[in-house]
Amino acid sequence: MEDLRYPIGKFNLPGPLTDQARREMIRTIAETPKRIRNAVAGLSDAQLNTPYREGGWSVRQVVHHVADSHMNAYVRFKLGVTEQEPKVKTYEEKLWAETFDARSAPVEVSLLLLENLHRRWVLFLESLGAADFKRKIDHPDNGPMDLNDLLSLYSWHGRHHEGHILNLRKRMGWQA
DSSP: OOOTTOTTOOOOOOOSOOHHHHHHHHHHHHHHHHHHHHHHTTOOHHHHTSBSSTTSOBHHHHHHHHHHHHHHHHHHHHHHHHSSSOBOOOOOHHHHTTSHHHHHSOHHHHHHHHHHHHHHHHHHHHHOOTTGGGOEEEETTTEEEEHHHHHHHHHHHHHHHHHHHHHHHHHHTOOO
16 A cells, blocks of 8 residues: 555655756756646645645645745755854744644745745755755754755655645546
């Protein structure tokens, strides 16, 4: 049986990244807002409030989570480039997903945020050289991570949550 938590598989670090692999991951990050927007296109409020799996977040919460997570990612990248191996803060994503705005705000709010955040984030990422991606952050849960690791993680992250929405649509017969 398919594990609905991991529609594209669990995240695995791919190992050393080539310049081409980094460009492809940056392109994936650039496309994330459009992909998430397309994934939720035409869904009713009732559909947006449907959990993608039993015990999981609603589609609405997933969209708001991607925005929350990617705001944190942007800050982590900036800290990684501007400070020497900075300690980054985690956040209680499950609790953030239960806040009033995450449970009830129109998804358009986070879709617009993602579009503009990703526009800025991609400009920043494209300005970095290979040596910049070797810089590290100190993550409380994962230990030292270089920016290649973060790039891999967030390239996966958007597709992961898009997969949650698309899988639900397919299972429910909600045409995209």
